[in-house]
Amino acid sequence: MTETQHTRSTTPTGLVALAWALVGLPLAYGLYQTISTASNLFTG
Amino acid sequence: MAVPSFLARERIIARPGFNRWLIPPAALAVHLCIGQAYATSVYKTALVADFDSSLTAIGIVFSIAIVMLGLSAALFGTWVDRNGPRAAMFVSACFWSVGFLVGAAGIATDQLWLLYLGYGVIGGIGLGIGYISPVSTLIKWFPDRPGLATGMAIMGFGGGALIATPLSRQLMGWYDPAYDGTAATVASGDAVAKLFVTLGLVYLVFMLFGAFIVRVPAEGWKPAGFDPSTVKAKALITTNSVSAANAIKTPQFWLLWVVLFCNVTAGIGILEQASPMIQDFFRENGTSTVAVAAAAGFVGLLSLFNMGGRFVWSSTSDYIGRKPIYMVYLGVGLVLYVLLATVGSTATWLFVILAALIISFYGGGFATAPAYLRDLFGTYQVGAIHGRLLTAWAAAGVAGPLIVNRVLDAQGTPGELVAGDYRPALFIMVGLLAVGFVANLLIKPVAAKWHEAKADAIFTDTTPETSAVR
Numbered sequence: 001m002t003e004t005q006h007t008r009s010t011t012p013t014g015l016v017a018l019a020w021a022l023v024g025l026p027l028a029y030g031l032y033q034t035i036s037t038a039s040n041l042f043t044g
Numbered sequence: 045m046a047v048p049s050f051l052a053r054e055r056i057i058a059r060p061g062f063n064r065w066l067i068p069p070a071a072l073a074v075h076l077c078i079g080q081a082y083a084t085s086v087y088k089t090a091l092v093a094d095f096d097s098s099l100t101a102i103g104i105v106f107s108i109a110i111v112m113l114g115l116s117a118a119l120f121g122t123w124v125d126r127n128g129p130r131a132a133m134f135v136s137a138c139f140w141s142v143g144f145l146v147g148a149a150g151i152a153t154d155q156l157w158l159l160y161l162g163y164g165v166i167g168g169i170g171l172g173i174g175y176i177s178p179v180s181t182l183i184k185w186f187p188d189r190p191g192l193a194t195g196m197a198i199m200g201f202g203g204g205a206l207i208a209t210p211l212s213r214q215l216m217g218w219y220d221p222a223y224d225g226t227a228a229t230v231a232s233g234d235a236v237a238k239l240f241v242t243l244g245l246v247y248l249v250f251m252l253f254g255a256f257i258v259r260v261p262a263e264g265w266k267p268a269g270f271d272p273s274t275v276k277a278k279a280l281i282t283t284n285s286v287s288a289a290n291a292i293k294t295p296q297f298w299l300l301w302v303v304l305f306c307n308v309t310a311g312i313g314i315l316e317q318a319s320p321m322i323q324d325f326f327r328e329n330g331t332s333t334v335a336v337a338a339a340a341g342f343v344g345l346l347s348l349f350n351m352g353g354r355f356v357w358s359s360t361s362d363y364i365g366r367k368p369i370y371m372v373y374l375g376v377g378l379v380l381y382v383l384l385a386t387v388g389s390t391a392t393w394l395f396v397i398l399a400a401l402i403i404s405f406y407g408g409g410f411a412t413a414p415a416y417l418r419d420l421f422g423t424y425q426v427g428a429i430h431g432r433l434l435t436a437w438a439a440a441g442v443a444g445p446l447i448v449n450r451v452l453d454a455q456g457t458p459g460e461l462v463a464g465d466y467r468p469a470l471f472i473m474v475g476l477l478a479v480g481f482v483a484n485l486l487i488k489p490v491a492a493k494w495h496e497a498k499a500d501a502i503f504t505d506t507t508p509e510t511s512a513v514r
Contacts, residue, residue: 011063019069019257022250023076023200030206034344037210041341041396 051255053128058259064185064267066257071178071197073254074133077247078140078174079204081109081167082347086212087236090223094233095156105164107441112168114438117176121431122288124173129181129258136174137251143167144244151237163240174251175201175434179414180427184261187423188270190415191366195358198411202351208243209347215239280367280487284495285424292432296420296490299483304413305436305443306480307373310381310473311406312444314399315350317452318343322396324461325389334392342396349400350407357408358415366416367487373405373412374481378474380405385470389463410437420490447472 049055084106091102124132143166150158178197186193213225220235231239266272272283291297314321319339323332334342361369384398414430421429448469452458455465 008061009063010059010061011066013063015257016063016066016069019066019073022253023069023072026076026207027072027200027203030203030208030210031348033210034206034347038341038344038348040337041345042338 047127047131051127051131051134053126053131053260056128056130056259057262058265060262062259062261064261067178067182067185067259068193068196070129070133070254070258071182072200072203073257074136074174074177074251075197075200076204076207077251078136078171079201079206080208080243080247081106081113081171082202082205083208083212086209087216087231087239090216090231090233090236091151091159093230094151094236095154097156101156105159108160108164109168109171110441111438112165113171113175114435114441116169116172117431117434118172119431120169120173121176121428122425124176124431125180125288125425125427128260129177130255132173132177133251133255133258136170136177137248137255139166139170140174140251141170141244141248143170144240144247148237148240148244151233151240154233172431172434176427176431178254178258179430180423180425181258181260183414183418183423183426186267187272188267189359189362190418191362191412192355192359194414195355195411198358198414199351199354199407201410202347202354202407206347206351212239212243215242280365280489281419282422282489282495284422284490284492286421286429286490286494287496288425288428288432290494290496291417291421291425291429291490294490294494296487297429297433299487300413300416300420301433301436302483303370303374303480303487304409304433305440306476306483307370307377307406307409308437308440309444309447310377310477310480311403311409312440313448313469313473314402315346315406316445317448318346318399320458320461321466322392322399324466325395325463326392327460327462330460342399345396345400346403349404353404353407354411357404358411361408361412361415366412366419367484369408369412370416370484371481373409374477374484377402377405378477378481381470381474381477385467385474420487424496 088099088102091097091105092099095102120132143162143164146162146166147159148162150156150160150162179194182193182197183190216223216231216235216239217225219238220232223229223231223235286294319342322339322342323334323336326333357369357373380398380402384395384402388395388398413433414426417429417433418426451469451472452461452465455461455468
């Protein structure tokens with residue numbers, strides 16, 4: 001069984017987007033905070 | 045050991061048309077949580093003050109957790125492979141969360157042993173099971189890009205610290221208004237206990253979300269346009285299966301164990317000492333030209349490269365191969381370490397670039413290991429084999445800091461050290477990387493005598509016809 005045999009996705013796109021948002025948003029928060037701290041290396 | 049039916053592998057076999065891009069966020073939901081283990085330094089001082097203890101006594105909590113990670117990954121790897129990712133993620137979430145709650149009880153009642161038992165032992169078991177829980181599933185969903193897939197998940201482990209560090213500071217600030225998040229103030233034990241309860245509950249929900257959405261591919265599934273014969277054509281990649289019990293009898297497993305041990309030990313050498321190290325490298329007449337805030341920025345930068353290296357280098361390994369990428373990690377890493385020891389103190393920018401690249405290779409070494417195992421031993425029990433390999437991490441977690449701390453203790457007093465005092469430790473790391481480089485060179489395809497008969501490789505690669513699909 002390959003995806004070519006079942007080209008129509010049965011997974012709601014909204015669920016995929018929600019799942020990525022749930023992990024992406026905290027990660028973005030962490031990245032932003034860490035880059036802010038790391039910038040002290042060049043300004044501190 | 046049987047698991048409740050709602051956790052069973054048979055209940056989470058994907059329907060035809062399932063979108064495999066739902067699997068990386070499921071894996072990330074677990075790894076972003078357990079990656080908190082790298083953020084323990086944020087409340088270390090508060091715990092030292094609360095328990096009226098030493099940094100060493102508190103640091104043991106982290107060491108116990110890492111040792112338990114290695115042991116539980118090795119012991120429960122086969123169970124994880126047999127019962128599937130949902131059961132593993134569920135169990136990991138329970139252990140990780142209960143670990144925080146028991147740890148919180150230890151802090152609240154001033155019982156250090158409870159903190160060791162909670163965060164160290166119970167939480168450490170959650171770490172080990174959680175770390176390996178999505179690995180073999182990702183490899184099966186992404187047979188065309190195993191390095192990318194495991195890189196994404198294991199990047200999450202690095203990313204977990206990026207989230208937990210600032211989040212913990214903010215939460216401790218809410219629970220203890222006198223704490224402002226800077227080194228000038230220390231959070232109360234009560235605030236750390238409340239932080240532990242909060243993290244334990246939040247992580248439980250988040251990890252259960254991962255367990256809820258994870259699926260395993262149906263028997264024979266492969267992505268559109270993927271031709272397994274193109275993968276087989278590459279050197280060192282097998283389509284055969286080797287069991288976990290047999291894998292540990294092969295020289296390839298132990299050579300890779302040495303590779304991982306050397307790479308991790310060398311990386312920890314810098315990570316462990318990052319903040320004081322950059323200040324010591326640029327100390328003139330007893331005063332460092334690098335401010336404390338800038339040193340904290342350096343630690344943050346290393347975290348970014350640790351995380352980024354996991355994704356970038358592991359993904360790159362899909363194109364250039366696993367053995368060549370480890371030659372880069374170890375060979376180029378060795379050269380970078382020599383440069384760090386000899387000319388690293390000539391300019392801050394040079395020191396930062398060298399250290400950042402070394403740490404990116406450290407992260408890359410972690411993230412590429414599962415795909416290397418898949419290449420050598422097949423997908424049959426790759427999760428269990430990966431679990432056994434992680435004992436190298438546990439050993440390196442003890443050896444790395446021990447080497448650096450022993451050398452520095454012999455060189456002088458903390459706060460008065462200079463670049464030259466680090467050279468013996470750095471050259472020991474160079475030697476370790478050389479050993480790892482040779483070990484990687486010696487890795488050859490696994491002998492046919494270790495391959496499973498095709499019909500025996502059943503419990504992860506085939507699915508009963510009557511299984512329910514989700």
